[in-house]
Amino acid sequence: MTKNDLRIVFLGTPDFAVESLRRIVDGGYNVVGVVTMPDKPAGRGHKLYQSPVKEFALAQGLHLMQPVRLKDPEFIEELRSLEADLFIVIAFRMLPEVVWTMPRLGTFNLHASLLPRYRGAAPINWAVINGDTETGVTTFFLKHEIDTGDIIAQERIEILPTDNVGHVHDKLMMLGADLTIKTIDDIIAGTLSPIPQDRLTGGTEPTPAPKIFKxxxxxxxxxxxxxxxxxxxxxxxxxxxxxxxxxxxxxxxxxxxxxxxxxxxxxxxxxxxxxxxxxxxxxxxxxxxxxxxxxxxxxxxxxxxxxxxxxxxxxxxxxxxx
Missing domain, CATH: 3.10.25.10 (Formyl transferase, C-terminal domain)
Incomplete structure (x- = not known):
């Protein structure tokens, strides 16, 4: 299989996801579809806000989908019609099983922590809040429970004493794009050896990373x-x-x-x-x-x-x- 043969659908929303999508497109991989959130009113004038992933996809002329409901029959049918081999999810909503089981090679997610640590919505924040000196990014295959799938690969970075969450976010965004490309290439080469997360927990409960509220x-x-x-x-x-x-x-x-x-x-x-x-x-x-x-x-x-x-x-x- 070559990068031209592998049909990819990318699912993501914020800037963190854009860098990986940019690397995929610039690398000549075959992106047949992009899924992002619907436009939302924002600001004083309630002007419709387009996600960074949407803006990039439109600029690149990529096939774009913005479903309100991920189980909507019309969306599911459109997704199936793309005949994708692989879905890549970065900073997106939780997917229903009918979506993540669709591609023949599976669906992998890029998560901004060293799983199984910091499962949840705000892994970068909690790593810094808890005073960690190291974090990283993980690619893993999706399964029913959130952030629990078999780990494909990980990369690590140091959290410096002078770093805030903005600094760490930007470092992980770039590192995550590198790991995304490496994971795609390993899938194409057929060299993956995913590891179940329960082998890495050591019998302890993984550190959670719940959503940040006021x-x-x-x-x-x-x-x-x-x-x-x-x-x-x-x-x-x-x-x-x-x-x-x-x-x-x-x-x-x-x-x-x-x-x-x-x-x-x-x-x-x-x-x-x-x-x-x-x-x-x-x-x-x-x-x-x-x-x-x-x-x-x-x-x-x-x-x-x-x-x-x-x-x-x-x-x-x-x-x-x-």
Whole structure:
């Protein structure tokens, strides 16, 4: 089999998926169809938003499908008519069995973790939030339970102390595109030896990676400084950790926090959430007695800014976070 013989359908939505699709197209592989989410209203004017995968597919003249329901008979029939040998899924919705069992060579997914660790919707976030020093990407064949299929291949990278989730996302996007191409080539060559995930768990429950909600992003100042610092890293630049700012008993609104630094000491002991302003620096007390210096933030109704700019425009007398 050659790359021209292998008929591929690609399923994905965000930028993370586009890089792999671009590599597939640029590599001369035979993409017979692309599936992405329907357009959605977004922004103040409710203008219809097109997914990054759709924009790329249209620019390349690829056959595009945007089903509302993945079990819709018309969509299933259109998918079958493409006579694809392989489906590739990257950052897309959960597929019904009638879809992922359709191609004769199966359906593989690119997941942004070292499975079986971090099964779920937000693997990159949770790896950084939990303070991991390593992560990676995995290709695996789909099966009934989400993110549990037999592993095809993995690649690893280091998570640097200075990395936030945006940095790790971009590294994994590129690494994932490399692994996607390698997996396709191994399928064409017939050299795969997939490994069941239960061989790698060691009898322990895999670390979950559930969806990130607003309350997930709220800072508990009673936690340790390192725990809060990693939460900020794991949610920056999006959706961003946050806390409600008070001046005395006056609530000033939710503040998004993007960058922090752990400091061992301050000029005075701080209660969890208590703010100390010294010149152009802002430090906050935490649960283990250490302080967390905030480096950049976004106040209500304002843009993101360095903390020095925020302090120049503020008149706080007894500030704290709660």
């Amino acid at each position: 309350e997930t992003c709220r800072i508990d100042w009673g936690a340790t400084a390192v725990t809060i610092h990693n939460l900020v890293r794991g949610l920056s630049p999006y959706p961003a950790a946050w806390s409600t700012l008070y001046d005395g008993e006056t609530e000033l609104g939710a503040v998004k926090i993007f960058e922090t630094k752990v400091t061992d000491t301050t000029d005075q002991a701080l209660r969890p959430g208590q703010i100390l302003i010294s010149g152009t620096t802002l430090s906050v007390g935490t649960g283990d007695g250490k302080a967390l210096e905030i480096l950049s933030l976004q106040a209500p109704g304002k843009r993101r800014m360095p903390v020095a700019d925020f302090l120049r425009g503020s008149r706080l007398s007894a500030p704290c976070f709660r």
